[in-house]
Amino acid sequence: MPQNSQQIHGxxxxxxxxxxxxxxxxxxxxxxxxxRHVTIVEPESSDAPDIDxxxxxxxxRLLGSVEDWGHETASxxxxxxxxxxxxxxxxxxxxxxxxxxxxxxxxxHDFQMIDDLTGNRLGLSGLxxxxxxxxxxxxxxxxxxxxxxxxxxxxxxxxxxxxxxxxPHHPMLYRRFNRSGKRWxxxxxxxxxxxxxxxxxxxxxxxxxxVLTGDQAxxxxxxxxxxxxxxxxxxxxxxxxxxxxxxxxxxxGDAEHLRAHGIDSIIDLPGVGRGLQDHLIMPMIFSxxxxxxxxxxxxxxxxxxxxxxxxxxIACNIAECGGLFYDETIxxxxxxxxxxxxxxxxxxxxxTIGINVTRPLSQGRLRLQSSDPRAMPxxxxxxxxxxxxxxxxxxxxxxxxxxxxxxxxxxHEILPGAKRVDDESLIKSISRYSQxxxxxxxxxxxxNRELAVCDDRLFVRNVSGLQIVDASVFPAIPTGNPxxxxxxxxxxxxxxx
Numbered sequence: 001m002p003q004n005s006q007q008i009h010g011x012x013x014x015x016x017x018x019x020x021x022x023x024x025x026x027x028x029x030x031x032x033x034x035x036r037h038v039t040i041v042e043p044e045s046s047d048a049p050d051i052d053x054x055x056x057x058x059x060x061r062l063l064g065s066v067e068d069w070g071h072e073t074a075s076x077x078x079x080x081x082x083x084x085x086x087x088x089x090x091x092x093x094x095x096x097x098x099x100x101x102x103x104x105x106x107x108x109h110d111f112q113m114i115d116d117l118t119g120n121r122l123g124l125s126g127l128x129x130x131x132x133x134x135x136x137x138x139x140x141x142x143x144x145x146x147x148x149x150x151x152x153x154x155x156x157x158x159x160x161x162x163x164x165x166x167x168p169h170h171p172m173l174y175r176r177f178n179r180s181g182k183r184w185x186x187x188x189x190x191x192x193x194x195x196x197x198x199x200x201x202x203x204x205x206x207x208x209x210x211v212l213t214g215d216q217a218x219x220x221x222x223x224x225x226x227x228x229x230x231x232x233x234x235x236x237x238x239x240x241x242x243x244x245x246x247x248x249x250x251x252x253g254d255a256e257h258l259r260a261h262g263i264d265s266i267i268d269l270p271g272v273g274r275g276l277q278d279h280l281i282m283p284m285i286f287s288x289x290x291x292x293x294x295x296x297x298x299x300x301x302x303x304x305x306x307x308x309x310x311x312x313x314i315a316c317n318i319a320e321c322g323g324l325f326y327d328e329t330i331x332x333x334x335x336x337x338x339x340x341x342x343x344x345x346x347x348x349x350x351x352t353i354g355i356n357v358t359r360p361l362s363q364g365r366l367r368l369q370s371s372d373p374r375a376m377p378x379x380x381x382x383x384x385x386x387x388x389x390x391x392x393x394x395x396x397x398x399x400x401x402x403x404x405x406x407x408x409x410x411x412h413e414i415l416p417g418a419k420r421v422d423d424e425s426l427i428k429s430i431s432r433y434s435q436x437x438x439x440x441x442x443x444x445x446x447x448n449r450e451l452a453v454c455d456d457r458l459f460v461r462n463v464s465g466l467q468i469v470d471a472s473v474f475p476a477i478p479t480g481n482p483x484x485x486x487x488x489x490x491x492x493x494x495x496x497x
Contacts, residue, residue, distance in 0.1 A: 011039070011201075011203065011226070011228050011229065012039075012219070012228070012229035012230070012231060013036075013037045013038055013039035013201065013228070013229075013230060013231065014031075014036040014037045014038065014230070014231050014232045015028075015031050015036050015037070015038045015039070015230065015232055015233055015234075015235060016038075016039050016041065016219060016220055016228050016229075016230040016233075016234050016235070017038060017039070017040045017041070017235045017237055018041050018207050018220055018234065018235065018236050018237060018238050018242075018243075018246065019040075019041070019042065019094065019236065019237040019238035019239060019242065019243070019470070020040040020041075020042040020091075020092045020093070020094065020187065020190075020202070020237075021089065021093065021094020021095060021096065021186065021237060021238070021239055021470070022093075022094050022095060022096050022186045022470075022483055022486050022487060022490075023094075023186075023237040023469045023470045023471075023486050023487065023489065023490040024040060024042075024094070024186075024235070024237035024238075024469070024470075024490075025040075025092065025093065025094075025186040025187055025189045025190055026186060026189055026487055026490040026491060027235060027237060027469055027490045027493050028040050028189075028190065028200050029189045029190060029192070029200075030490075030491070030493065030494050031198065032195045032196075032198030032199060032200050033195060033196060033198055034198065034494075035196065035197040035198050036198050036199075036232075037198065037199045037201075038198065038199065038200045038201070039200075039201045039202075039203055039228055040092075040200065040201070040202050040203070041203045041205055041207055041220060041222070041228060042091065042092055042202065042203075042204065043090065043091075043204065043205065043206045044204045044205075045066070045067065045090045045091030045092075046066040046067070046091075047066070047067065047091070048061070048062055048065040048066055048067050052065070053067075053097075053183060054182050054183055055182075055183070055298070055306070055314050056101060056176070056178060056181070056182070056183055056314065056315055056316060056317040056318075057298070057313060057314050057315070057316045057317070057318060058343070059098065059099070059100060059101065059183065059317065059318070060318065060342065060343055061343065062097065062098040063085075063087045063098060064085070064087070065098070066090070067089060067090050067091055067097050067098050068087045068088065068089065068090060068098055069087075069088045069089075069090045069241075070085075070087075071085070071086040071087070071088055071241060071376060071377075071379060072084065072085055072086060072376075072379070073086055073379040073380070073381040074378055074379060074380050074381065076381045076383055078383050078384040078385060078431060079381070079383060079384075079431050079432075079434065080431040080432050082431075082432075084381060084435070084436055085436075086241075086379060086436055086438075086440065087436075087438055088239060088241060088438075088440075091187075092185075092187035092190070092202070093185030093186050093187035093188075094186065094239060095239070095438070095483075096177065096184075096185040096186045096187075096483065097185050097187075099177075099438060099483065100317055100318065100319045100481075101176040101177040101178060101183060101184070101317045102174045102175075102176065102177075102317070102319055102481045102483070103138075103140035103174065103175040103176055103177055103483070103484060104174065104480035104481035104482075104483070104484055105131070105135075105484060106131065106478065106479070106480075106484060106485050106488065107324070107328060107478075107479045107480070108124065109328065109359075109479055110478045110479050110480075110485055111124050111127045111128060111131075112124060113474065113475060113476060113478070114127060114485065114488060114489060114492075115127055116475070117458070117473065117474070117475060117489075118458070118489075118492055122492075127488070130488065130491060130492065131484075131488055133491070134484075134487055134488055134491050138177070138487065139179075140175040140176060140177055140178070141175060141176060141178050141179070141180075141181075142173075142175055142176075143173060143174070143175075143176065143315070143316070143317075143320060144178075144181045144309075144310055144311040144312075144315040145311050145312050145313055145315050145316055146173065146316070146320055146321070147292070147294060147313075147316065147320060147336035148292050148336070148409065149288065149292060149320075149334065149335075149336040149351045149407075149409055150173070150320040150321045150334060150336065152407045152408070152409050153171070153321055153334045153353075153403065153407060154171055154173060154321060156403060156406040156407055157169070157171035157323065157332075157403050158171050159406070160399075160402050160403045160405075160406045161325050161326075161399060161402075161403065163402070164398070164399055164402055165325075165326055165399075167325075167326075167327070168327060168328075169323070169324070169325045169326070170323045170324045170325070170328075171321070171322070171323035171332075172321060172322065172323040172324075173320065173321045174317075174319065174320065174321055174322065176317050177483070178315070178317070180310040181306060181309070181310025181311055181314070181315035182310065186487075203222075203228060205222040205223065205224065205226065206222060206223045206373060206374070207220045207221070207222060207223075207238070207246055207373070208220075208221050208222060208223050208246075208249060208373040209221050209246060209249045209250040209251075209373075210234055210236075210246065210247070210250040210252075210466060211227055211229075212250065212251075212266065212463065215462060215463055215464055216463070216464045216465055217230065217233065217234040217460075217463055217464065217465040217466035218230060218234075218465075219234065220234060223373050223374065230465065232465065233465040233466070233467055234465060234466050234467070235467045235468075235469055235493075236466070236467070236468045236469070236470070237468075237469045237470045237490070238470065239440075239470050239471065239472065240276070240366075240440040240441050240442065240443045240444075240470065240471050240472040241366065241377060241379070241440065241443070243443070243444060243468060243470055243472045244272050244273045244366055244443040244444050244472060245366070245368060245373075245377050246373075247269075247272050247444065247460070248263065248272060248273065248368055249263060249368070249371060249373060250266070251263055251264050251265055251266030251267065252266060252267045252269055252272060252460065252463070253265075253267075253268075253269055253270075253272035253273060254268070254269070254270040254272065254273065255268040255270075257273070257367060257368070258368075261368050261370060261371045262371055263368075263371050267460075267461065267462050267463065269445075269461065271444070271445035272443070272444055272445070273365055273366045273367055273443055274363070274365050274366075274443070274445075275363055275442040275443060275444075275445060275475075276363060276364040276365055276366050276379075276380070276382045276440060276441075276442055276443050277360060277362070277363055277364070277382050277440070277441055277442045277476065277477040278364075278381070278382055278383070278436055278437065278438075278439050278440045278441070278477070279331075279356045279357070279358075279360070279436075279437035279439045279477065280356060280357070280360070280383045280384065280389075280393075280434050280435070280436065280437065281333065281354040281355065281356045281434060281435050281436070281437045282354065282355045282356070282393060282396075282397060282429075282430050282433065282434045283339035283340060283352045283353075283354045283415065283433060283434075283435065284352065284353050284354070284355065284397060284400045284401065284404070284413070284415060284416065285338055285339055285340070285350050285351070285352050285413070285414040285415040286350060286351050286352075286353075286404050286409075286411065286412065286413055286414060287348065287349060287350050287411035287412050287414055288336075288349045288350055288351050288409050288411060289349065289409070289411065290349050292336065292349060292351070292409055293336075293348075293349035293350075294313065294316075294318075294335075294336040294337050294342070295313065296342065296343045296344070296345050296347060297345065298313075298314055302314050316336075318335050318336070318337060318342070319333050319334075319335055320334060320335065320336070321334050322334050322354075324358065324479065324480070325396070325399060326395065326396070326399070328358055328359075328479055329357065329358055329359070329392055330355060330356070330357065330358060330392065330393075330395065330396040330399065331355075331356050331358050331479070331480055332353055332354065332355060332396070332399075332400060332403075333352075333353070333354040333355075333356070333437075334351070334352070334353055334354075335351065335352045335354070336351055337350060337351070337352060338350035338352065338414070339352035339354060339435075340415070340433065350414060351404075351407075351409060353400040353403065353404060354437075355393060355396035355397055355399075355400055356393075356396075356437055357389050357392045357393050357396070358479045358480065359476065359477060359479060360382070360383075360386070360389045360477065361386040361388055361389055362382050362383055362384055362385040362386040362389050363382050363385070363442070364379070364380045364381050364382030364383070364385075365380045365382075366378070366379055366380070366443050367380070381436075383434075384430070390427060390430070393430060394423055394426055394427070397416075397426060401413070415429065415433060416429035416433070417429075439471075439477065439478075439481065439482050440471070441471040441472065441474040441476075441477050441478070441482060442471075442472065442474050442475070442476065442477065443472045444468055444472035444473050445473065445475070458473055458489075467493070469489060469490055469493050470486060470489075471485075471486050473489075
């Protein structure tokens, strides 16, 4: 059928957004408020039990659930040959459906990265003002309950860190993406207020590729063959895994890699799929006295308190506090639990200080395994290939030990164990027990000279009307948890309508 006939008789919108996740929902909301007709394309999904979806203390049960895409990395020589589960949220709200809800304000380094990425239009002061507007709009809330482990960490961390190094150090109690002690996802932005003259439609389906007419993005083709037409632009907000795979299936990417999978190369952009970064966390686990154990089962008293005022242990997001140390090169994450066993009912009383390098230099790569859009991509994990990342991580582990000693809640070191003191034995522990922190970024040109995006509007090079708004366009990984920076990028898209 001729293209014009499809445009007349098929579904269409001013803006077609691929992915109703953290960024996509905010972009859709903003566009509709400005009078646009928006269609979000999001695959079919199911809901986990309400008890897990709503109670903050149960978020770990969402990992591996029906709300998780279930990605897995290739084996990593740096991680003892392990394959690692990479949870990503499935359904409206994206990974905000299954994450730890930490609201981490961008650092000056992060603001500068976004300012450079968007053409230095606003400057640092302008970006910080926009972030304040974003904060008011999202309304993150302060913790409504904190554990003794969290309180003790905040009491001693600054002093212990300063003894090891003059600093600066910034212990912090994390605010959360919660509402009255209940979990919040970006999908709630879609129903927050009346839309005025705008409109948001939801199409359930998986996107195969972007439809290109000459050098113009005119819509998206679903796996079932249906085309959703875009009168003004297509926005890819499918995240650091799905966005580059959609580009590659559309013929935008490394030409040689595309030809190997029978895909015609339309625009040769080797940066697509490269530049992959993630935060790797090494959990150091310490036993605690039984009275400090975080319960795996909610008691009737806890439930009553949470239902009445949104407080008590049920409102705890487990990852309560942490902070930046050693001039923002290390982030610590503190939980009142055994990081590797909780929420198993037989988990012993324990606390964890997790360590990650904030701005690692190691990079990985994402590639297609098949041109079939239902096939999972190959994820080559971006961990510890640069020796400086290992050195920084080791420094953070020694700091965590010093802080744990001063906290006085720790009985003994369970992992990696007090006898592991030399670099070689600690590196073996890192290779066996470190985990993803669920922060993949950079797969649409991050860290490469040949970017997949250009100009201050983040449009794909040489394609009119195709925009990327998600963490895949970050040139480097943010210092801390990236959700707030993704939302800020989505908010800046307002400037391009």
